[in-house]
Amino acid sequence: xxxxxxxxxxxxxxxxxxxxxxxxxxxxxTYRAECGSCHVAYPPQLLSAVSWKxxxxxxxxxxxxxxxxxxxxxxxxxxxxxxxxxxxxNGEGIPLRITETRWFVREHDxxxxxxxxxxxxxxxxxxxxxxxxxxNLDFGERSLRVPK
Amino acid sequence: MTRTALLLTGxxxxxxxxxxxxxxxxxxxxxxxxxxxKADPAFKGFSAARGEVFFRxxxxxxxxxxxxxxxxxxQAGRHARTGKTISPLAxxxxxxxxxxxxxxxxxxxxxxxxxxxxxxxxxxxxxxxxWLNSLHP
Numbered sequence: 662x663x664x665x666x667x668x669x670x671x672x673x674x675x676x677x678x679x680x681x682x683x684x685x686x687x688x689x690x691t692y693r694a695e696c697g698s699c700h701v702a703y704p705p706q707l708l709s710a711v712s713w714k715x716x717x718x719x720x721x722x723x724x725x726x727x728x729x730x731x732x733x734x735x736x737x738x739x740x741x742x743x744x745x746x747x748x749x750x751n752g753e754g755i756p757l758r759i760t761e762t763r764w765f766v767r768e769h770d771x772x773x774x775x776x777x778x779x780x781x782x783x784x785x786x787x788x789x790x791x792x793x794x795x796x797n798l799d800f801g802e803r804s805l806r807v808p809k
Numbered sequence: 810m811t812r813t814a815l816l817l818t819g820x821x822x823x824x825x826x827x828x829x830x831x832x833x834x835x836x837x838x839x840x841x842x843x844x845x846x847k848a849d850p851a852f853k854g855f856s857a858a859r860g861e862v863f864f865r866x867x868x869x870x871x872x873x874x875x876x877x878x879x880x881x882x883x884q885a886g887r888h889a890r891t892g893k894t895i896s897p898l899a900x901x902x903x904x905x906x907x908x909x910x911x912x913x914x915x916x917x918x919x920x921x922x923x924x925x926x927x928x929x930x931x932x933x934x935x936x937x938x939x940w941l942n943s944l945h946p
Contacts, residue, residue, distance in 0.1 A: 698893075698895070699888050699890075699891055699893060700888070700891040700893050701893065721922075724890070725890070725923075726890070726919070726923050727918070727919040727920075727922035727923055728919060729918070729919065730915075731915075782892065783891075783892035784890060784891050784892045786890070786891040786892070786893075787891055787892035787893055789893060789894070790892065
């Protein structure tokens with residue numbers, strides 16, 4: 662039985678993406694290099710493929726910044742995001758910000774308003790301010806440190 | 810090709826590719842200088858002082874280079890919108906800076922569009938790198 666449990670755990674680890682325990686890694690290296698400098702390389706599992714496609718289509722004007730990538734990187738990143746995207750939710754439209762999804766709002770409903778606006782966090786896009794392992798796509802409770 | 814051969818090729822490519830492109834920040838600046846001299850035989854050289862002014866000034870848009878990289882880029886910066894920490898830009902404070910020409914060109918393209926709404930000139934890039942190379946923590 663123990664062997665079966667160990668084998669099952671190994672399979673689960675290898676699968677990587679598990680929304681349940683908030684660990685989504687490891688990320689594709691090109692995705693991380695191209696999309697993980699200005700912000701955390703957000704877990705692909707947090708948006709649907711339609712949303713990722715819409716975001717990639719506008720990278721030259723990405724929330725006011727030029728985040729364009731070359732054609733080879735675009736192909737690799739697009740495939741990676743589409744492969745790992747979540748299924749669209751009924752009636753959610755095409756969200757372009759993870760922070761506006763119902764999932765994000767629900768997960769963060771205990772965070773006080775002052776914490777969001779404080780200088781340590783500054784923006785809801787700044788995952789790493791509290792999720793100290795966000796760069797490794799690990800958003801588990803164990804590495805969570807909310808700044809005072 | 811066998812799986813082993815594929816694996817070996819992959820490993821070799823992984824080891825050799827960075828070497829083929831690895832440069833020092835001084836090499837990168839020398840390449841800018843060569844290009845500038847080619848474009849203008851009367852080229853008088855880059856200026857760290859001009860680079861410093863360019864880096865800290867706005868150029869018609871909301872942000873300057875310093876908005877994310879700070880006025881003193883031997884220290885860590887912070888993205889002006891997302892708040893994410895950015896490692897220091899000056900090579901003396903982060904040895905990985907200005908060692909990969911493709912990466913350097915990618916970021917000049919992105920950030921010059923954000924800061925100036927256009928590509929930076931060779932002189933602007935050379936001036937800024939001259940200044941960055943002169944900084945020490």
